Each structure stands twice: as structure tokens, then as C-alpha cells.
Amino acid sequence: MKAIMTVIAPDRVGIIAGVCSLLADMGVNILDLNQTVMEGIFTMTLLVDTGTSSHTFDEIRAALISRGEEESLSIHIQRADIFEAMHRV
Amino acid sequence: MLNISDIMQTVNMIDHQHLDIRTITLGISLYDCADSDIQKCARKIHDKICRKAERLVATGEEIEREYGIPIINKRISVTPIAQVAASCDGDEYSVIGKALDDAARECGVNFIGGYSALVHKGFTESDRKLIMSIPETLANTGLVCSSVNVATTKAGINMDAVALMGRIIKSTAEMTAENDGLGCAKLVVFANAVEDNPFMAGAFHGAGEPECVINVGVSGPGVVLRALQDVKGASFDVVAETVKRTAFRITRMGQVVANAASERLGVPFGIVDLSLAPTPAKGDSVARILEEMGLEVCGTHGTTAALALLNDAVKKGGVMASGHVGGLSGAFIPVSEDEGMIEAVKSGSLSIEKLEAMTCVCSVGLDMIAVPGDTSAETISAIIADEAAIGVINNKTTAVRIIPAPGKSVGDSVEFGGLLGNAPVMSVNSAGSSEFIARGGRIPAPIHSLRN
Numbered sequence: 001m002k003a004i005m006t007v008i009a010p011d012r013v014g015i016i017a018g019v020c021s022l023l024a025d026m027g028v029n030i031l032d033l034n035q036t037v038m039e040g041i042f043t044m045t046l047l048v049d050t051g052t053s054s055h056t057f058d059e060i061r062a063a064l065i066s067r068g069e070e071e072s073l074s075i076h077i078q079r080a081d082i083f084e085a086m087h088r089v
Numbered sequence: 090m091l092n093i094s095d096i097m098q099t100v101n102m103i104d105h106q107h108l109d110i111r112t113i114t115l116g117i118s119l120y121d122c123a124d125s126d127i128q129k130c131a132r133k134i135h136d137k138i139c140r141k142a143e144r145l146v147a148t149g150e151e152i153e154r155e156y157g158i159p160i161i162n163k164r165i166s167v168t169p170i171a172q173v174a175a176s177c178d179g180d181e182y183s184v185i186g187k188a189l190d191d192a193a194r195e196c197g198v199n200f201i202g203g204y205s206a207l208v209h210k211g212f213t214e215s216d217r218k219l220i221m222s223i224p225e226t227l228a229n230t231g232l233v234c235s236s237v238n239v240a241t242t243k244a245g246i247n248m249d250a251v252a253l254m255g256r257i258i259k260s261t262a263e264m265t266a267e268n269d270g271l272g273c274a275k276l277v278v279f280a281n282a283v284e285d286n287p288f289m290a291g292a293f294h295g296a297g298e299p300e301c302v303i304n305v306g307v308s309g310p311g312v313v314l315r316a317l318q319d320v321k322g323a324s325f326d327v328v329a330e331t332v333k334r335t336a337f338r339i340t341r342m343g344q345v346v347a348n349a350a351s352e353r354l355g356v357p358f359g360i361v362d363l364s365l366a367p368t369p370a371k372g373d374s375v376a377r378i379l380e381e382m383g384l385e386v387c388g389t390h391g392t393t394a395a396l397a398l399l400n401d402a403v404k405k406g407g408v409m410a411s412g413h414v415g416g417l418s419g420a421f422i423p424v425s426e427d428e429g430m431i432e433a434v435k436s437g438s439l440s441i442e443k444l445e446a447m448t449c450v451c452s453v454g455l456d457m458i459a460v461p462g463d464t465s466a467e468t469i470s471a472i473i474a475d476e477a478a479i480g481v482i483n484n485k486t487t488a489v490r491i492i493p494a495p496g497k498s499v500g501d502s503v504e505f506g507g508l509l510g511n512a513p514v515m516s517v518n519s520a521g522s523s524e525f526i527a528r529g530g531r532i533p534a535p536i537h538s539l540r541n
């Protein structure tokens with residue numbers, strides 16, 4: 001399943017490394033990544049494929065959310081089709 | 090990949106602007122549950138609902154997690170019970186009400202609609218039995234919602250039913266007096282009721298519907314409000330365009346969720362209801378959208394025009410985003426369920442008369458309005474007649490969900506909690522209408538009903 005992930009947090013060293021290594025550990029493939037810092041706020045969006053993972057979507061989601069809570073990151077993961085439907089005619 | 094700002098916009102809509110799916114409603118036909126023994130009929134109804142809706146809540150929650158979109162309510166609508174129970178001996182229809190309530194609890198849904206009768210042209214014996222059992226059923230159940238259709242553009246207004254419903258509403262309020270007349274919050278009197286409405290309390294599974302169907306109601310007043318805050322002072326052309334664009338996005342989300350639910354439950358997709366449904370939460374109010382257009386307080390002069398624009402633009406934006414649009418589709422203006430409406434009533438700017446005018450251009454009618462407990466049944470009937478006339482003449486759905494709160498008077502407020510919110514008690518015209526209501530009979534269908 002293709003999903004869009006968003007990560008928002010005050011900028012600091014190692015946010016990408018932390019999130020991406022967690023994804024790698026769970027076998028989630030990153031297809032595309034976009035990152036910027038707006039007024040000190042780190043904002044990253046990733047297109048990922050959860051189909052490469054042996055974990056279920058719910059497990060991946062739970063792991064990301066709990067990592068987000070530990071490290072004060074706001075992390076969302078949602079199926080990609082919702083964004084395509086909302087923003088493309 | 091998608092544009093980063095589009096992605097962040099969606100995340101913000103969900104996180105900060107209360108964007109959600111208001112309801113996934115599973116419609117279930119109960120025609121095959123008819124039985125001459127009412128206990129057997131009730132058991133068949135209970136079992137069929139539990140069988141068909143077994144996976145509804147779990148599937149809804151699964152979609153919620155995967156798509157990251159809150160789905161606030163999972164609900165069930167059924168064939169109007171007056172039709173299903175018509176062959177039952179006896180008149181203990183509350184047995185069926187109890188079966189519906191039990192089934193809803195077992196399935197984990199938060200409301201079940203369809204304790205209903207359609208009497209716009211006249212009563213069957215069964216319709217009468219059902220209507221007479223409404224107060225008891227609403228007092229003894231928690232999740233059952235009831236509706237009665239008393240008028241259509243094709244048939245005119247059944248004034249006997251209008252008179253009866255005034256008494257039924259009074260009696261429902263009295264039987265649920267310890268909860269401020271909560272039973273009346275689950276009872277809607279309709280003109281031109283629709284068969285595929287996913288929203289409560291007026292949902293029922295109409296006669297033309299399939300065995301089972303998924304209907305989805307979207308929401309999103311907060312998103313529209315936020316979008317309009319970005320075009321402050323711009324002309325109404327820009328306002329309309331902004332609402333349309335926003336409604337398109339909201340509805341697309343509803344369509345994606347509807348498709349997913351339909352596929353996973355193996356139930357055909359019916360419609361997306363393009364409604365802007367408010368909640369008592371701050372930032373999720375239709376009244377605040379109207380105020381954002383430049384009105385000091387909702388209810389002041391200009392409110393009807395603002396609502397007309399909003400209602401129309403929501404439909405225009407939404408209709409292109411969905412394969413099938415239906416239900417009520419438009420902007421809801423329930424008083425107790427909308428933080429801005431509550432404030433407008435408290436400030437004295439919004440009266441029942443202005444709300445009536447607003448119902449000419451919104452999607453439903455006088456909704457969740459608390460009136461003094463000593464309001465007579467005839468006055469309530471007359472309020473219903475006025476609303477029905479607006480619906481019948483304008484070829485639209487109108488409804489009355491009014492709560493004559495026992496023991497309360499103007500200045501008091503009633504508290505229902507949750508999505509039903511709280512409502513300041515509003516004043517009604519003190520001059521009587523009893524001779525008008527006592528006439529009975531039917532107000533004939535308007536000339537424009539003859540379209541063939």
C-alpha cells in the first residue's frame with residue numbers, strides 16, 4: 001500500500017535519520033521524500049510503500065506514532081489515494 | 090509526488106479544522122422480517138441487523154486508521170417500521186423499538202434510524218400504531234431515532250398528521266422530562282423526506298432502496314470557515330468560488346471513504362450527502378461561516394442571503410466530486426449542535442422566525458430548537474405546518490426537530506451532551522393557533538406538483 005507520511009517538529013539534528021532508520025528497520029520502502037524548514041519548523045513528507053514490510057499497516061502506524069511521542073515529532077501516515085482524490089480533479 | 094503544500098493542507102484540515110466524515114450509515118431493508126407474531130418479527134429484525142451490520146464499526150475504524158480521517162459516527166438506517174410491522178397482530182410496536190435498540194448496541198453503532206412512518210397522504214392502521222408508540226419507544230430506548238413524513242410536494246400536507254405530531258412531541262418531552270425532553274431530539278417531522286439520508290435523527294431506508302446500501306455524510310464547516318478567512322473583504326464571486334473549491338475537496342474525501350467502506354463490507358455504495366454538518370465544538374460552526382461573510386452576528390439582516398450562497402456553493406462544489414449525490418445535501422442549521430448558533434440565540438440576534446426564513450434556503454429545517462415547556466401541542470403543530478408549507482411549495486426537504494423542554498422557560502437552557510449539544514430555550518409567538526390546527530384534513534398539493 002502506498003502511503004503519505006508527514007513529519008512536523010521544531011528543527012534539530014537527526015530527525016530524518018531517526019524516522020528513516022525506523023522505516024528501514026520495519027522494511028518500509030521510501031519512494032519519494034520532500035523536506036523543508038519553514039520558520040524553524042521542520043516539515044517532511046514522504047511517499048512510502050508499506051507492501052515491502054512484513055508488518056501490517058496498523059503496526060507500522062503504531063510504531064511511528066509511539067516514536068513520534070518519544071521524540072516530540074508530529075507524525076501522520078495515511079493512504080496516498082486520499083491526497084490524490086482531494087487535490088487532483 | 091504530490092505537492093507538499095497540498096499534503097500539509099489536508100493534514101491541517103484534519104488536525105486543526107475538524108475535517109471529518111460525519112457518518113457512515115448502513116441502510117438495511119427489513120421487508121423480509123414481516124411476521125404476524127410481533128415477537129417473532131422483532132427477533133427477525135434484531136437478527137438481520139446484527140448479521141448485516143456485524144462488521145460495520147470495525148470496518149469504519151479500520152478505514153479511519155488507514156486514511157487518517159476521523160469517522161465520527163457509524164450508524165444504521167432501516168425500512169420504516171410502520172411498513173415492516175404492518176402485518177403484525179397487536180399494537181405493541183415498542184417491542185420492535187427495543188429490538189432495534191438492542192441490535193444497535195450489539196453492533197456498536199451510536200444511532201439507528203427508521204422508527205418511522207410515511208403519512209403525507211394518510212395513515213394506515215400500522216402508521217397510527219407506530220406513531221402512538223413513539224413517545225414510549227423514545228423514552229425506553231437510547232439509540233433509536235424516529236421520523237414521520239407529514240407532507241410532500243406531490244401529496245400536499247396531511248394536517249391530521251401535523252396535529253397528531255404536535256401531541257406526540259409534547260408527550261415525548263413529558264416522558265423524557267428528567268433529561269430535558271431528550272426524546273424529542275431523536276424525533277423529526279419531515280416534509281419531502283428523502284429515502285437515502287445518512288444523517289440522524291431523520292435517516293430511514295426507503296422503499297426504493299436495495300437490500301443493503303452504504304451512504305456517507307461528510308462534514309467540514311471548519312474547513313470552509315478557514316478558507317473564507319483567507320479571502321476577507323473579497324467579492325461574493327470569490328466567496329462562492331472558495332466555498333465550491335473547499336466543498337469539492339471535502340466531498341472527494343467522502344467519496345474515497347464511501348468507496349472503501351462499500352468494497353470492504355461488500356455492500357453497494359449509495360450516495361454521498363454533501364452536507365455541512367456542524368458540531369458544538371469551537372471552529373466547527375455553520376453560523377461562524379455566515380459571520381465570516383461579514384455579518385456581525387448570525388441572525389441579523391443578510392443571514393438568509395449568506396446561507397443561500399453557502400448552501401448553493403456547497404452543492405456546486407460537491408456534486409462534481411462524487412459519483413452519486415443524495416440525502417439532504419446542503420448546510421445544516423441545528424441550533425443546539427452549532428456553537429455559533431447557540432451564541433447567536435443567547436445574544437438575542439437569532440429568533441425562531443429568522444430560523445424559519447433561513448430554512449427556505451438551507452438543506453433541512455427548524456432543527457434542535459428548544460422552546461418553553463408550556464408551549465402548546467397546537468403551537469408546535471402550527472410550527473410544523475409552516476415548515477411543511479415551505480418544503481411543499483419550494484420542492485425541498487424541510488423538517489422540524491423541536492424540544493418543548495419540560496419545566497423550562499425562555500432564558501433557561503437544556504443540555505443534551507455530546508453531538509446533540511445544548512440549546513438556549515427560544516421564545517415562540519404567544520398567540521394561539523388551535524382553531525387552525527383543529528380543522529384537520531389535507532392542504533392540497535400545489536399547482537406545480539402537476540408536472541406530468
